[in-house]
Amino acid sequence: MRVGVVGIGWAGQQHLAAYSRMDGVRIVSLAGMEKDLRDSLQAEYSIPSAFDGWEEMLQHGGLDAISVAVPTFLHAPISIAALEQGLHVLSEKPLARNAVEGRAMVDAARKAGRVLDVAFNHRRRGDIQALKQIIDDGGVGRPYYAKASWLRRAGIPMMGSWFTNPELAGGGPLADIGVHALDYALHLLGEPKVVAVSATTHSELGPRGRGGNNRYSAMAASHPFEVEDFASAFLRLEGGATLLLEAGWASYREVEDLLDFTVYGTDGGAELKVQGAPMAAVGELKVFTDKDGENADYVPPAVPGRAHQAVVEDFVAAVRGGAEVWGRHDGSLALSRAHIIDACYQSAQEQKEVRL
Template sequence: MAQSTGQDLQELRVGVVGIGWAGQQHLKAYDALEGVRIVSLAGMEQELRGTLQAEYAIPNAFSDWSEMLEHGGLDAVSVAVPTFLHAPIAVAALERGLHVLSEKPIARNAAEGQAMVQAARKAGRVLDVAFNHRRRGDIRALKGVIDDGGLGRPYYAKASWLRRSGIPTIGSWFTNPELAGGGPLADIGVHALDYALHLLGEPKVLAVSAATHSELGPQGRGGGRQYSALASSHAFEVEDFASAFMRLEGGGTLLIEASWATYRETDDLLDFTVYGTDGGAELKVQGAPFPPVGQLRVFTDKDGESADYVPPVLPGRAHDAVVEDFVTAVRGGEQVWAGHDGSLALYRARIIDACYQSAREEREVRL
């Protein structure tokens, strides 16, 4: 693919597989970028597929993703479908020489994620995974504080995404481990794990000790109007709450919590707390993930007196930034592609796998 800049950008032809909320975020983001044309769309819901095809003037629409790939005419694809389909679609696309942007988690487990990474390396193409919450403005602001040494050396952190009644959708694939890979730990906990390790500078996770609980979902509780286990076409076979304690290289520790259903305050909470040798910080996003800016405070002192402050925060750009970064990587040429092989997302999958193993076996698991 020829590389150019400015008005001479070579058109990037993209396809999107999946037309739910995530797929629609990808469509909107691609549509806003200069030199990018959405040429194919694949999704099973005929009426919605037709609506989106008309809205974005997409020339080709398919009910089957394999037909979309077979039709060709693509440079890159977004994969925004249930987790069990991530690996087969991504590998098939990469084997055709296409660049791939997949929704998180990378796959149901690390073995499938490894197959995706190997396919990307063999094809010499980009494989990115959409971790949109690290693009939040408040997380970016806190990252700046930590990287500038404002907290000294971080030694403890806690990251959570907690819902009171947030089991996804009646009859959903989310509650079937064969389709989803896990419950809230795999679904939203992977976001908390991602932004926590990102904020801490990507320390190596040495060991995990985790526990999972399935208390409300099997009783048909914990989903409000969106979910009832009694009306579901899938049995509730995943956890509805998980916690994981992680030992980090260098002596630090990290606690991750994720819930779809717990008796707590009504608004969802995404948060991060970190303690360092020279300061600490707290981020709380009440009503997550929708408020563009959460409450961020930094705690430190100067000359023995409190010098706490609230850093300036701009709203982040979520999926818009994810898609833009993916397109930038694709346009960066072969010298950039090797650094976008999905390996970071694969590492997240290995940690999540270790957490589930720890919970099953009721012991600490070393990575």
């Protein structure tokens, strides 16, 4: 299987490392604008061809699939062009800047009869997988309330870059890290349909040059800060359950990042807290329940997940599965997330609940 990777930042490097560990997969092309880094990665992974731009890579040919690990505004044009050439595509999250672009990507995948997958790597965490098994097995009964968050103290990514430009990124932390929390929350809850959202967004620190640190290179400003730095949303789920979603790049809270999930069910509850930057391999997972009227809380075992390695392996497996499998990997799940994020931004702008 001949693959190419577009984008040589942190995400692109995760894809390169994952592909390089797989039997029967060869990285044959690399595209990225930072020449010194591109040359270094090309040498490290013995990649035959390297290009400045993705257009050159696609024109060169010789590919079966590509990974798209570039700024969000490029996801749709690159993915659609590749799909139209008959290539399979693994894109970084979010699917696109909005659901309109995402729909065009899904339509292109369906028309081409090719795989379009999106890298939601946090659902591959070992602690989330352990909790998923508990919920699926009825360990908390019927979930009726959940909360999912990804919060930072000072984590605006490259303030003044494409991340803080709505035309390039599609939004702020809600679109960037909130989509991860949304994805793993709905995954844990069994993919309930979201029927309505009520959301708020705030931009309090970023416009004043606050909320960055060295890890996120926050003060290299070339564009004004035009997105939110904190967002919250109340989601009504089909069947009556609710989900509270929070996403923040910057707020006055504890220094360490927090990724978490809480669920209350008819027969139990659970809490997962992953604190620390970079994210701890295994977070604190607790399950609360009772037996014969007595407290029966416990700490279930969880092992480190495999993040992008698992994402890439799933993508390769889907491609190798043949046409009967490809139709189940057309980007529809990521598109559903895009519709929800769009509805949240609409709700925040109009200051009212939006039904989906």
